[in-house]
Amino acid sequence: MKATIEVVCYKSKVLANNESPLMLRITKDRKLKYSSIGISVNPAHWDFEKNKPRRNCPDKARIEQIISEQIRKYREQILDFQAEDKEFTSTSLYDRVNNQIKRRTVSDLFKSHIANLKAQKRTGYALTFSELYNSLILLHGHLDIHFSDIDVTWLRHYEAWLRFKGSAENTIGKRFRTLRAVFNLAIEQGIVKAEYYPFKIYKVSKLHQTPAKRAISKEDIMKVINYQCTDPYDRLAVDLFTFGYFMGGINFGDMASLKSENIVDGRLVYIRRKTHKLIRLPLQPKALEIIERYHTNGALFLFPILSDFHKTEQQQRNRLHKVLSNVNKRLKRIGKELEIPIDLTTYVSRHSYATVLKRSGVSTSIISESLGHSSEKVTQYYLDSFENNQIDEAMKNLL
Template identity: 30%
Template sequence: MPNSYRSILFKSPPKFILLPFNARKNGKLSVSLKVTKNRKRKYIKTGLAASPEQWDEEQDRFVSNKKLEPQYKDYNALLSEIEAKAISILRDFEFKKIDWTLNQFEDAFLNHAKKGKINDYFENLITTLKETNHVGNAECYSKTLHILKLFDKKFDSKIFQEIDIKYIKAFDVFLQKRDCAGNTRKYYFKALRAVLNKAIQDKEALESTYPFGKGGFNVAALEEETIKRYLPMDCMENIKSTIMENPILEFTRRLFLFSYYCYGISFIDMALLTKKNIIRYNGGDYIVYKRNKTKEAKKVKAIQIKITPEIQSHLDWFAQNAILIEEYLVPIISRSGYQGEQLYNHIRSRFGRNNKNLKKLAKQLNITELTLTSYVSRHTMAMTLQDNQVPREIISQILGHNDLSTTNTYLD
């Protein structure tokens, strides 16, 4: 906002200055907001610093010279947003006819600033997600917050404006030094980007320092091609035809096959299936469900799986040979009354145990081509559909993917 226009609005408009004391080691001075009332002044630091050569006193902004300050546009945009907040507070005082003091202004202004602490926003978001049973997302954000705190010991005090492109690049270097693969780094950056996007929507963060926009940090470029995790058909036939004498391994084998016949249904979605998910339609019975991973996304469609003789035979076996809790179709959940985070953690525990048992099953069946996990059933079904000439677009719909690029990582 031009100085002349601010002067029309206020007798003593807020102004940015370089504080002439407490210079930094590099000689730069703190850029501070000066507020004047009744010839008394209050100085509030912006977190920015400049040398006298980088500062335009007339415009109270950084000089428009990339050689002197490469980020002058971003810094000036930030100063304009800070100035707008200050003027908004003063207008509010005027509207409410408050004969404000400098301390009142500072309190109002700093309460604005408190909203900008990214750690507080992260923690509040995680709590909300847990309370609304979005435990998977809460877990993702918790892991991301943990790794950010390992990277930055002062993360608790960081404000959103400090999470700029320079900060993001430094975080990426930190992850690489920890031998994090591209897909792992992508996992963390997608979560951080989602938090920043939501904070901007909630007016808690500013767009001027957003690091993932046009010309910013490219999260998609981190993606690495996933190693194909499908079984050769002879190994799959071996699993289908070999009944295990060990009851735990037989149970594990049937869980794997049930997932496979249900078009690679994930372990958590399989665990949460109840009798309510069985729908009578067009003379047949169908399992109808929404993926736990994407159920809250806009316009997500339910997945419909016709209950074939193979699926029904496994449902019958589970009912006859295992204890089914409450209305669940598959004996994964073994405690009644669990909900929210407790239920999620219980399923994750069973998931880990199941993968250990799958390794034992693979050893018994002499499957050495890959590590047998619950994900392998999903990848193998995708390849089976492709071998049966099912178009990739249809395979993508069957698997419940939002876009074809995800499906392509499953297929040759």
């Protein structure tokens, strides 16, 4: 139902000067909202059929001007709602015109979004937004600005500053993709109009850099899996790499959180922390052998990474960071010893799992599901370097 805006004389209320207040009346979906426009007239000077002052009304021109301005503001806001394809009520229309809903600043949205992500236990994703927020604070000193202030010039200034600071291309790309996500969230929440969206002109895609190769061949994978070591920490590093490879490229944080209840009817069943997707994979013999090597009765987790000592989320994050750094340090040394062409990390295990499956003819959609990715687009990012190599090799056969 269309909204109607009109000014009426509220004759049922008589003021001390024997005049009645003029009220702006909003009608939407059969619901009425009244608001005083701050002036009053004698009912004898008001035309109740046409809802306007009579010719003999004192100060008629000024009253008509005020009425016209009030109605104009509301009609413009209705057009804005329609342009945004946004439903509204008589109350929300009134609130928007009269700024009853405080315009949220860039800082406001950042803080609330980060808090929401932390409440959802998406601490890694929250960290991405926190890093961007801190970076912008370092440049500007504050973010008590509105999203409409973020234009192409503002973005170019931020990019120039990041380059001056020596930030890597991938870091700059990550910062701007995150900033774009925040701006999209602001549009979604009605904080800023879509017409202010600066990323139609400022293209974040130009900041994309081809990712460094993170996958190794099956032959090199087997070198790592069969690596002979006596040091227990080297053994743990190799075993975690191996477990990740055989069990769907499981992320290190998810691996560290595995418990006995995650093994159900010969399958590894867990919810990926980053995307909240349910993963159910057949437990491979080699992976089961590794679990049996480390798990002890009474232990809270399958692997000796976390323990019941690490109770708070921050304690767990600190422990994961410490162990992962040590594991990757040992994997890199082992990789150099085995003459692996790239630095070896637990992430290489995940990428290699995806690449080996792709080379075996497995569809991207199935690989995406097993990795627990949010979309096939993310999986394709994993496989891009492999696909390019395939094309390069194939084109050698043209002659």
